[in-house]
Amino acid sequence: MAGSSTDYIKHHLTNLTYGKLPEGYERVDHDGNREVLQEGTWTFAHSAQEASDMGFWAFHVDSLGWSIGLGILMMWFFRRAAKKANSGVPTGFQNFVEMLVEFVDKTVKETFHGRNPIVAPLSLTIFGWVFLMNLMDLVPVDIIPKVMELAGVPFQKIVPTTDPNITMAMAITVFTMMIYYSIRVKGIGGFMGELALHPFNVKNPFLQALFIPVNLFLEIIALVAKPISLGLRLFGNLYAGEMIFILIALLFSAGLALGLLGGVLQWAWAVFHILVITLQAFIFMVLTIVYLSMAHEDH
Numbered sequence: 001m002a003g004s005s006t007d008y009i010k011h012h013l014t015n016l017t018y019g020k021l022p023e024g025y026e027r028v029d030h031d032g033n034r035e036v037l038q039e040g041t042w043t044f045a046h047s048a049q050e051a052s053d054m055g056f057w058a059f060h061v062d063s064l065g066w067s068i069g070l071g072i073l074m075m076w077f078f079r080r081a082a083k084k085a086n087s088g089v090p091t092g093f094q095n096f097v098e099m100l101v102e103f104v105d106k107t108v109k110e111t112f113h114g115r116n117p118i119v120a121p122l123s124l125t126i127f128g129w130v131f132l133m134n135l136m137d138l139v140p141v142d143i144i145p146k147v148m149e150l151a152g153v154p155f156q157k158i159v160p161t162t163d164p165n166i167t168m169a170m171a172i173t174v175f176t177m178m179i180y181y182s183i184r185v186k187g188i189g190g191f192m193g194e195l196a197l198h199p200f201n202v203k204n205p206f207l208q209a210l211f212i213p214v215n216l217f218l219e220i221i222a223l224v225a226k227p228i229s230l231g232l233r234l235f236g237n238l239y240a241g242e243m244i245f246i247l248i249a250l251l252f253s254a255g256l257a258l259g260l261l262g263g264v265l266q267w268a269w270a271v272f273h274i275l276v277i278t279l280q281a282f283i284f285m286v287l288t289i290v291y292l293s294m295a296h297e298d299h
Helices: 002-012 048-053 061-084 092-111 119-138 143-150 164-196 205-253 256-296
Strands: 017-021 026-028 034-036 041-044
Touching: 002 205, 017 048, 061 092, 061 119, 061 164, 092 119, 092 256, 119 164, 119 205, 119 256, 164 205, 164 256, 205 256
Parallel strands: none
Antiparallel strands: 017 041, 026 034
């Protein structure tokens, strides 16, 4: 049971990976047959070990596919709301979208202290997209992977935010925008001055010159920590939530009593997890607004 449980967990935590296996690599298929590659080959991984051996330039096809698909779904959702908008009594759907837009707009006005028309739409996009990706965590963990396995797809992770590649990609995008607007608003000199002259700032030029390396060290660490914490916070919370769902799912194969307990636990965790997925989307959005607000402060 321990071995099968370990395999079950490992299977659910492995991405559908497409990458290059080197020449001479020995592959083992599901039937135990061995094959030695005669040349470097781009292919889908058949096991977690193969996915790991593909290295850095491998693609997590499931994470990319689900995140892009959910992004398209979100754009269709808001486009449909915009096309149906009118001056009459709003429908429940239109009312929900208007409430969401007003909520994000109010958050931006309270948090962002610069002037940039892109921040509010960006914040709405981040909140909606991250929420939808998180929402996939509420789909029972076995349904889609089993269906895909019947179709010949060995692995399928449907929650993009449980993949650090996705969360870090979003965080690095926010970080790039921070750097861009910091330089645009403050200029190269102003941006470098923030790094070199803070937090230790004295009037004596000689002492200030001595503090510059210390300031650079502290400020660069603080700057780099922003995207790392932004991406890993989202990943860590959703990965932990998915892991709990997988562990609860193991109870269904452990007898009737534990299966009933698993059903209760799964329902309770799903209800609580609704708060988690919403809160994590909100936190990612708010931190993005805060970081961009700091980038626009030119004093």
